[in-house]
Amino acid sequence: MPGYLIAGTVLAVITTLALAWKWQLGVLRAGVFILALSMVTALVLSAADQLAHFTFVTGTLAMWGITVLAAVACLLAMFYRDPERAAPDRDDVIVSPADGRVIYVRPVPPGEVPVASKRGRAASLRELRGTSLCDTGATAIGISMNLLDVHVNRAPVAGRVQLSERMHGTFGSLRNPEMVGSNERVTTVIEAGDLQVAIVQIASRLVRRIVSFVSEGDELRLGQRIGAIRFGSQVDLLVPAGTRITLAVQTGDRLVAGRTIVGVVAGEPAATGAFPRADGAAVASAARRDG
Incomplete structure (x- = not known):
């Protein structure tokens, strides 16, 4: 595994765990989620490396930025959801x-x-x-x-x-x-x-x-x-x-x-x-x- 994937993952984990603690999202839950997300990002960047030819710096920044942005997008999607809900069928x-x-x-x-x-x-x-x-x-x-x-x-x-x-x-x-x-x-x-x-x-x-x-x-x-x-x-x-x-x-x-x-x-x-x-x-x- 290229070193930039590991470095980018570490930076993404540090960033998201700090935000998870600050926003009271649950550090353990956020850590598991960001690690799973970083695996998906790593697969994408590994495939793209044949065309982009990442250096350690650009690869690290890409790994960190894409993972964090994807996590924020997932968070916003969850935040803005408005599911239909049926109230109890009673009046007491x-x-x-x-x-x-x-x-x-x-x-x-x-x-x-x-x-x-x-x-x-x-x-x-x-x-x-x-x-x-x-x-x-x-x-x-x-x-x-x-x-x-x-x-x-x-x-x-x-x-x-x-x-x-x-x-x-x-x-x-x-x-x-x-x-x-x-x-x-x-x-x-x-x-x-x-x-x-x-x-x-x-x-x-x-x-x-x-x-x-x-x-x-x-x-x-x-x-x-x-x-x-x-x-x-x-x-x-x-x-x-x-x-x-x-x-x-x-x-x-x-x-x-x-x-x-x-x-x-x-x-x-x-x-x-x-x-x-x-x-x-x-x-x-x-x-x-x-x-």
Whole structure:
């Protein structure tokens, strides 16, 4: 094997592993992927060498550049994907608004303004003042997204958009907990009968655009696309507190937007028998399988 193939592979691995660590993509997963990709690149360059006659320098640069560009192209293809998803065929559930991992599940006491948190730092969601989530208490579920997650967000319940508000701010890295409070965010409140559910999309350093597909007064279906948040970031879901809702997720769970059941609402009959009513443990097990 020509020396430039080895040198280019080493440079590509170093480059991509540094980016994988920085963007929280999983170093081991990224390492296996880039090694497999570099093997394909090596075959292409070996065939092209008969015409290009690479030197050590040009071959190394070609091996490194093509491998890294191919990896970035694969990453962008995964990032911009928007698969069709069927929501659960029932009307007594709350589904996840985002792909990602649950980083906290915590109560919001009645009368307090809900907050979004990152590594112990809290940011007041003042736009939720006057909602039932602020008046009677809520449960906040933080969902951390990375670059490999689908970034289209979906309606956690069927209902009417009561509030859609953009809070302008900065675009700092969410690795810095202080950025939770100063970064741009979009908050959407959906009324489902006598329940209110809020989705908070929070920007990060790589996020330069939070897109909202809905406006106040819109009627939404369960699992309908409501917006997109570019590159890795955080989405918070706030649901009413109380015994009426049985939560089905816990910290560390992987969620799938529009599919994973986050909670079951008591007193609302299921639309069909396809998803039989279950206790909290059973629903949690099903949610983890979906995620």
